[in-house]
Amino acid sequence: MSLEGKHIGFGLTGSHCTYDAVLPEMEKLVKLGAKVTPFVSYTVQSTDTKFGDSADWLKRIQEITDEPIVNTIVKAEPFGPKTPLDCMIISPITGNSTSKFANALTDSPVLMGAKATLRNGNPVVLGISTNDALGLNGMNIMKLMATKNIYFIPFGQDDPIKKPNSLVARMEALVETVESALAGKQYQPVLVEKFRD
Numbered sequence: 001m002s003l004e005g006k007h008i009g010f011g012l013t014g015s016h017c018t019y020d021a022v023l024p025e026m027e028k029l030v031k032l033g034a035k036v037t038p039f040v041s042y043t044v045q046s047t048d049t050k051f052g053d054s055a056d057w058l059k060r061i062q063e064i065t066d067e068p069i070v071n072t073i074v075k076a077e078p079f080g081p082k083t084p085l086d087c088m089i090i091s092p093i094t095g096n097s098t099s100k101f102a103n104a105l106t107d108s109p110v111l112m113g114a115k116a117t118l119r120n121g122n123p124v125v126l127g128i129s130t131n132d133a134l135g136l137n138g139m140n141i142m143k144l145m146a147t148k149n150i151y152f153i154p155f156g157q158d159d160p161i162k163k164p165n166s167l168v169a170r171m172e173a174l175v176e177t178v179e180s181a182l183a184g185k186q187y188q189p190v191l192v193e194k195f196r197d
Contacts, residue, residue, distance in 0.1 A: 004033035011110035014043035015092035015129035025174040080116030088117035091127025102140035123181035127153040133167035151181040
């Protein structure tokens, strides 16, 4: 399916270690002709880490897409009835945001964008990155997997020995997952080895 002219929301939450893998996928969407509106959580906006400063990440996002960054719930709300998205991506989505989304807690611009998109009957694509996916958050992931119009970028264990409960999406499969989601299908296989040989 062509992404030319599709309006796609791209939400990022606080898994800072995955931004280097995620932002090239945002760039691919733009190069494929999609209109990409970035959404960021409050953590993304305000937290500096060893993986980079928040201001630098926001600058990189704006270098990829000319669309203004949606950084408040008030700015996110119109993407329901007024300016519907064809698809909303949250990648990375942390365990914290996963648990909130699965339990209808909308307390960030990213989650409001996802809620608005589901309200319109359009797909939401999730790229998980969480250390407790096979722990307490497992039930939330399964709940979302069983929810209509929610699709997952293929994911797997990133370090089964040192972090046995951790799952991370294979971010390089983001575009294919979005294309499948727009066609109403889950891109397969959804359970994969995180890293290819």
